[in-house]
Amino acid sequence: MRRYSNGLNLAVQHRPTGPLAMGQGQETNENWAQAWIDEQREKLKQAQAGGAGSQEGAAGTESGNPDLSLLMQQLGDDWRKLYERFVRAGLPSKGVPLGWGREYEQAWRDLLAAQAEYRKLEAEVLAKMMAVHTDALDRLERLIKTRSQENRPLANMRELYDLWVECGEQAYAGMAHSEGYCRLQAELANAAVRVRAKQQAILEQLLRQFDLPTRSELNSVHRELRALREQLAQLKGDATAAATARRASVAKAARRSAAKDAGKKAQEKAKKKGRRS
Amino acid sequence: MTGSNPQEFLARSMSEWLNRLEQGARALADVGDPEIGTAPKTAIYREDKVVLYRYEPHENVPARLRTPLVICYALVNRPYMMDLQPDRSLIRRLLERGIDVYLIDWGYPDGADRLRGLEDYALRYLGNCIDAAAAHAGVSKVNLLGVCQGGTFSLCHAALRPERIRNLITMVTPVDFRTPDNLLTKWSDGIDIDALVDTMGNVPGSMLNAVFLALMPYRLMSQKYVAIFDQPTDRAALENFVRMEKWIFDSPDHPGELYREFINRLVKENRLVNGTLEIAGERVDLGNVRMPVLNIYAQRDHLVPPDASRALARVVGTRDYTEHSFNGGHIGIYVSAAAQTQIPTCIAKWLSARDEEGRARRRGA
Numbered sequence: 001m002r003r004y005s006n007g008l009n010l011a012v013q014h015r016p017t018g019p020l021a022m023g024q025g026q027e028t029n030e031n032w033a034q035a036w037i038d039e040q041r042e043k044l045k046q047a048q049a050g051g052a053g054s055q056e057g058a059a060g061t062e063s064g065n066p067d068l069s070l071l072m073q074q075l076g077d078d079w080r081k082l083y084e085r086f087v088r089a090g091l092p093s094k095g096v097p098l099g100w101g102r103e104y105e106q107a108w109r110d111l112l113a114a115q116a117e118y119r120k121l122e123a124e125v126l127a128k129m130m131a132v133h134t135d136a137l138d139r140l141e142r143l144i145k146t147r148s149q150e151n152r153p154l155a156n157m158r159e160l161y162d163l164w165v166e167c168g169e170q171a172y173a174g175m176a177h178s179e180g181y182c183r184l185q186a187e188l189a190n191a192a193v194r195v196r197a198k199q200q201a202i203l204e205q206l207l208r209q210f211d212l213p214t215r216s217e218l219n220s221v222h223r224e225l226r227a228l229r230e231q232l233a234q235l236k237g238d239a240t241a242a243a244t245a246r247r248a249s250v251a252k253a254a255r256r257s258a259a260k261d262a263g264k265k266a267q268e269k270a271k272k273k274g275r276r277s
Numbered sequence: 278m279t280g281s282n283p284q285e286f287l288a289r290s291m292s293e294w295l296n297r298l299e300q301g302a303r304a305l306a307d308v309g310d311p312e313i314g315t316a317p318k319t320a321i322y323r324e325d326k327v328v329l330y331r332y333e334p335h336e337n338v339p340a341r342l343r344t345p346l347v348i349c350y351a352l353v354n355r356p357y358m359m360d361l362q363p364d365r366s367l368i369r370r371l372l373e374r375g376i377d378v379y380l381i382d383w384g385y386p387d388g389a390d391r392l393r394g395l396e397d398y399a400l401r402y403l404g405n406c407i408d409a410a411a412a413h414a415g416v417s418k419v420n421l422l423g424v425c426q427g428g429t430f431s432l433c434h435a436a437l438r439p440e441r442i443r444n445l446i447t448m449v450t451p452v453d454f455r456t457p458d459n460l461l462t463k464w465s466d467g468i469d470i471d472a473l474v475d476t477m478g479n480v481p482g483s484m485l486n487a488v489f490l491a492l493m494p495y496r497l498m499s500q501k502y503v504a505i506f507d508q509p510t511d512r513a514a515l516e517n518f519v520r521m522e523k524w525i526f527d528s529p530d531h532p533g534e535l536y537r538e539f540i541n542r543l544v545k546e547n548r549l550v551n552g553t554l555e556i557a558g559e560r561v562d563l564g565n566v567r568m569p570v571l572n573i574y575a576q577r578d579h580l581v582p583p584d585a586s587r588a589l590a591r592v593v594g595t596r597d598y599t600e601h602s603f604n605g606g607h608i609g610i611y612v613s614a615a616a617q618t619q620i621p622t623c624i625a626k627w628l629s630a631r632d633e634e635g636r637a638r639r640r641g642a
Contacts, residue, residue: 136495157290161503168495176460176492186467193469197476215478218388226392 111198118191132171139167301506311516314357322409326384329406341375342632345414348380351426365612370621379410385529391478394534396557399430418443436565444631446571451581453550453588470540474533482528569597571627578607
């Protein structure tokens with residue numbers, strides 16, 4: 001049976017490049033296909049035997065179930081290899097990922113693409129920085145020649161270093177203010193943000209699998225909390241305004257009442273005065 | 278390079294220099310972690326991560342101004358720059374001149390603050406701190422000193438709630454973000470800020486620091502370290518250097534929404550100076566800033582170019598506008614020897630001349 005081992009891999013490796021004509025190689029195909037089926041049966045048997053063996057070896061396990069992980073490992077070996085070939089072939093392309101894991105695969109593809117873009121831009125920025133360093137040295141060289149002609153030699157290494165810094169800043173400022181560099185640097189920053197966003201997407205997938213809180217969840221909580229605080233402030237403001245209005249109303253009523261009382265008293269006083277007179 | 282063989286000279290000079298740098302590195306290792314922000318102060322108000330401090334008045338100096346001065350610092354770095362060390366402290370110098378000083382500390386924003394924006398910082402927190410300081414001092418209005426980004430917040434607040442501010446001082450404050458020499462603006466133009474904030478949440482302080490360092494990489498990432506190692510015997514200089522290093526890199530993360538609004542609306546769209554900025558549905562019209570304004574800027578500021586600050590003159594509504602130009606940079610304006618006398622004296626004189634409640638109190642006395 002071993003001679004047919006890795007039948008699927010052989011099939012993958014030696015797959016025909018064009019369609020077979022009716023009947024052509026049919027018998028051969030049946031042979032190797034049957035061989036592959038036999039091989040899988042053999043693996044199943046081995047897995048069951050191995051599972052039983054491991055059950056015997058494992059203390060305290062009495063279920064009698066075969067070792068499923070081993071079974072899957074053995075069964076999956078060929079499929080895994082096929083899948084890897086498929087992924088390797090598909091990843092660099094823009095083909096659409098398919099199947100149960102497509103979202104996961106898409107997330108990884110997005111991350112890889114973002115990383116590649118970031119590395120490309122980073123290399124461009126580094127090239128610009130190298131040009132600045134070169135320019136700085138050219139400037140320094142010219143400066144030293146000028147000083148030499150003016151009979152103003154450098155006193156020591158520190159002076160040379162300070163001049164180099166000065167030349168470096170001049171060269172850098174020239175580049176840093178240029179439209180091209182500003183654009184490139186912004187593109188690099190945006191690319192870095194995209195890499196981070198893709199990393200976060202994958203991380204969030206993983207965290208959700210373990211039922212762990214994610215940044216998106218926390219953001220939702222913060223938004224709700226903020227909305228609640230705003231509502232509370234609004235209610236407090238309304239309550240304060242209502243209390244103020246109530247106090248004002250009570251005060252007004254009290255003033256009216258007092259005025260009324262004062263009026264009555266004045267009338268009574270006037271009456272008494274009238275009676276006396 | 279005179280006389281001797283160039284290679285020998287280079288080797289000797291390099292060797293001497295490296296010896297000095299090595300001595301500097303050893304001396305720096307002995308410096309430890311110097312104290313920062315030592316002026317005595319008390320927290321008088323807290324809200325979320327925001328704390329308002331009141332500094333203890335100077336023992337031997339009678340209060341000259343009744344109106345307290347509230348300092349609104351930026352979120353980009355920590356506000357202890359205002360009181361870095363006893364002999365480099367704008368706050369101590371103001372206290373010595375009889376000014377009652379309050380300082381807003383925004384704290385270290387974290388994930389819970391990522392949705393906080395201009396409305397929270399420039400209106401709510403700042404407004405509540407102004408209320409708290411006024412209540413604590415027993416007055417109806419405060420003098421407001423806004424520094425850098427805090428100056429921009431202060432301008433917004435003064436435009437929307439002018440009734441609470443007696444006098445306004447802005448210090449190295451960006452107003453026009455689109456001046457031709459503004460490298461930070463040029464760099465931010467092509468960056469997708471929405472994607473950045475959506476992805477990063479809060480913008481890490483370390484990332485902002487990397488951008489600031491990239492403005493002058495040769496000087497800021499190399500020369501300043503070589504320069505400090507070059508004076509290994511000056512312990513005070515080494516301690517100052519370590520304090521500055523701590524301040525520079527002790528950078529809180531920037532709340533995401535605030536960053537989005539600040540860069541998109543203020544930096545990219547230049548809405549403050551154009552009069553099109555809205556906060557909480559209210560238009561920020563700098564024409565409403567009619568209280569006296571003192572605008573202090575630094576002539577060699579590589580972060581907020583002088584023209585970015587001086588633009589205030591043409592948009593502010595006040596008739597009492599004063600500019601003070603400091604011969605130094607964005608950091609030197611707080612900590613240089615010249616700044617220690619020039620800036621607090623300028624502020625104290627300007628405030629004294631305008632502090633109505635103070636004048637009234639003195640007349641009463």
